[in-house]
Amino acid sequence: MSAQIKPIVRSLACQSCPIREHTLCSATDVRTMECLRTGTRHVTPGVDVFPQGGDCTNLYIMLSGWACLYELLEDGRRQILQFLLPGDVLGFNRHDGVATFGAQAITTVSACVVPRDRFMEAALKRPQLALELSALIAAQEAMAYEHLTSVGRRTARERVAYLLLELFCRARSRIPSDSLDQITLPLTQSHIADASGLTPVHTNRMLRNLREAGIIELNQRTLRVRNPDLLAAAAGFEREVTLPYLPHRRWILGHARAKDVDNDGMVTA
Amino acid sequence: MSAQIKPIVRSLACQSCPIREHTLCSATDVRTMECLRTGTRHVTPGVDVFPQGGDCTNLYIMLSGWACLYELLEDGRRQILQFLLPGDVLGFNRHDGVATFGAQAITTVSACVVPRDRFMEAALKRPQLALELSALIAAQEAMAYEHLTSVGRRTARERVAYLLLELFCRARSRIPSDSLDQITLPLTQSHIADASGLTPVHTNRMLRNLREAGIIELNQRTLRVRNPDLLAAAAGFEREVTLPYLPHRRWILGHARAKDVDNDGMVTA
DNA sequence: CGCGATTTTGAGCACCTTCAATCCGTGTGG
DNA sequence: CCACACGGATTGAAGGTGCTCAAAATCGCG
Numbered sequence: 001m002s003a004q005i006k007p008i009v010r011s012l013a014c015q016s017c018p019i020r021e022h023t024l025c026s027a028t029d030v031r032t033m034e035c036l037r038t039g040t041r042h043v044t045p046g047v048d049v050f051p052q053g054g055d056c057t058n059l060y061i062m063l064s065g066w067a068c069l070y071e072l073l074e075d076g077r078r079q080i081l082q083f084l085l086p087g088d089v090l091g092f093n094r095h096d097g098v099a100t101f102g103a104q105a106i107t108t109v110s111a112c113v114v115p116r117d118r119f120m121e122a123a124l125k126r127p128q129l130a131l132e133l134s135a136l137i138a139a140q141e142a143m144a145y146e147h148l149t150s151v152g153r154r155t156a157r158e159r160v161a162y163l164l165l166e167l168f169c170r171a172r173s174r175i176p177s178d179s180l181d182q183i184t185l186p187l188t189q190s191h192i193a194d195a196s197g198l199t200p201v202h203t204n205r206m207l208r209n210l211r212e213a214g215i216i217e218l219n220q221r222t223l224r225v226r227n228p229d230l231l232a233a234a235a236g237f238e239r240e241v242t243l244p245y246l247p248h249r250r251w252i253l254g255h256a257r258a259k260d261v262d263n264d265g266m267v268t269a
Numbered sequence: 270m271s272a273q274i275k276p277i278v279r280s281l282a283c284q285s286c287p288i289r290e291h292t293l294c295s296a297t298d299v300r301t302m303e304c305l306r307t308g309t310r311h312v313t314p315g316v317d318v319f320p321q322g323g324d325c326t327n328l329y330i331m332l333s334g335w336a337c338l339y340e341l342l343e344d345g346r347r348q349i350l351q352f353l354l355p356g357d358v359l360g361f362n363r364h365d366g367v368a369t370f371g372a373q374a375i376t377t378v379s380a381c382v383v384p385r386d387r388f389m390e391a392a393l394k395r396p397q398l399a400l401e402l403s404a405l406i407a408a409q410e411a412m413a414y415e416h417l418t419s420v421g422r423r424t425a426r427e428r429v430a431y432l433l434l435e436l437f438c439r440a441r442s443r444i445p446s447d448s449l450d451q452i453t454l455p456l457t458q459s460h461i462a463d464a465s466g467l468t469p470v471h472t473n474r475m476l477r478n479l480r481e482a483g484i485i486e487l488n489q490r491t492l493r494v495r496n497p498d499l500l501a502a503a504a505g506f507e508r509e510v511t512l513p514y515l516p517h518r519r520w521i522l523g524h525a526r527a528k529d530v531d532n533d534g535m536v537t538a
Numbered sequence: 539c540g541c542g543a544t545t546t547t548g549a550g551c552a553c554c555t556t557c558a559a560t561c562c563g564t565g566t567g568g
Numbered sequence: 569c570c571a572c573a574c575g576g577a578t579t580g581a582a583g584g585t586g587c588t589c590a591a592a593a594t595c596g597c598g
């Protein structure tokens with residue numbers, strides 16, 4: 001494979017795109033997206049898809065690989081805001097001004113590149129697309145809220161368990177190659193720590209704890225969930241959880257502190 | 270004012286709506302919103318605008334008062350996800366299934382009620398509206414991310430300072446009656462605690478700390494910021510901050526841990 | 539094989555929590 | 569008008585969860 005002539009493939013055109021149906025693109029016809037996109041971008045592990053503070057004029061639709069949204073404080077503390085898997089979209093929340101967070105490739109990432117202004121223009125003519133976009137952002141917002149309550153109100157063990165459960169569910173539903181009880185998890189413990197608001201050292205101890213409890217196995221970039229129910233319990237769920245999709249997880253009854261009742265119907269004027 | 274005949278006022282119709290220009294509604298003409306809305310809802314302090322786990326078929330546009338988004342864990346721990354001020358919109362992130370968070374009035378709240386399906390229908394014909402919606406959600410998502418890094422990576426003192434700074438900026442820009450260096454802050458210390466991921470007791474100590482440092486005054490529902498720069502510094506900003514709008518704050522150079530460079534341009538196919 | 543990055547483990551400390559008591563401001567009823 | 573109750577704010581003391589510092593072990597890779 002040295003001096004061989006490489007055939008020019010229009011790599012990953014929309015028609016043959018494996019994730020077309022599972023992301024933003026499904027809201028419109030193949031032709032439209034085909035015209036909007038300018039190409040595919042490949043990013044090597046550790047480098048930014050777009051840096052914090054920089055401007056980013058493109059939307060990126062994740063095609064393969066893992067990335068993360070992060071925010072750095074000025075003294076180096078890092079918070080990982082979200083892990084991005086195939087089908088996730090980056091870059092729309094950077095309208096005006098400079099956003100406070102960046103995106104970084106964890107594994108080798110390939111992403112579909114769509115200039116934002118071009119996309120917005122198209123969305124003006126195809127409201128379906130605009131609404132799909134807002135639904136997508138709303139889902140991401142909901143996930144951000146879940147992370148917030150996790151980091152704000154769960155114990156270290158619960159946070160780690162919750163994160164693993166989330167990633168397990170998301171990866172399993174997105175990446176078909178993964179088997180039923182395990183996924184490939186290309187994260188370092190520092191990634192997990194920065195997403196959970198913990199130190200790497202303490203994250204390690206929590207992982208050991210979960211491992212010794214027979215709940216998970218985690219080594220060589222693979223996470224095996226030996227007992228999903230126990231993992232859910234460790235994450236703080238007392239009753240059932242719907243595994244396949246976590247982001248909009250089914251809520252479970254019982255409001256411990258909800259002394260107040262809904263008063264829908266008090267519409268006056 | 271006992272048996273007097275009360276004139277029927279179409280209270281807060283869109284034309285005279287004080288916040289029309291500062292929220293979602295500005296994306297369309299007065300008439301449209303006038304048709305979409307079904308009324309104004311008033312909610313008394315402490316009761317839910319919509320409860321966690323319940324379904325919510327309406328959008329609410331905050332007209333006056335303070336509310337908060339919250340999530341309860343099953344054992345009663347509460348995380349406040351966001352404080353809602355006039356102009357903020359609630360309820361779109363509850364498409365299908367039941368959302369994991371609810372909204373509660375802190376003061377008496379009045380909100381413009383818009384049935385979601387009706388709104389979506391209208392948005393299909395007015396892409397501007399749909400795009401405005403997505404921009405709005407994206408802004409909320411960005412705020413959620415800021416809260417996440419705050420709770421995950423800042424110290425208790427920094428968190429409290431950051432929250433006060435954010436609320437100060439938002440309230441001052443939204444609620445015109447507030448003067449330059451102070452706002453009315455109708456929160457209990459428990460609210461601040463639940464938003465910061467702290468206990469009320471420790472929140473109290475941090476507030477005392479900030480007070481004794483001459484940075485703030487906080488009593489009887491009013492927050493006075495005696496020294497904005499010191500407050501920003503206490504929140505963890507080493508250099509300048511743009512006060513008027515915090516959500517998309519201007520980013521400040523210097524990536525402590527960013528050893529990686531952006532590689533925009535690696536577009537291949 | 540040797541180097542760097544990551545994981546693992548230990549020991550001590552500190553930040554924040556928990557528990558508990560007191561104080562204060564406001565509203566309510568006698 | 570005062571006593572009382574109640575929610576919220578305040579303070580103290582003690583304990584624990586998670587952090588810091590440090591060193592060793594392991595893994596990945598050229």
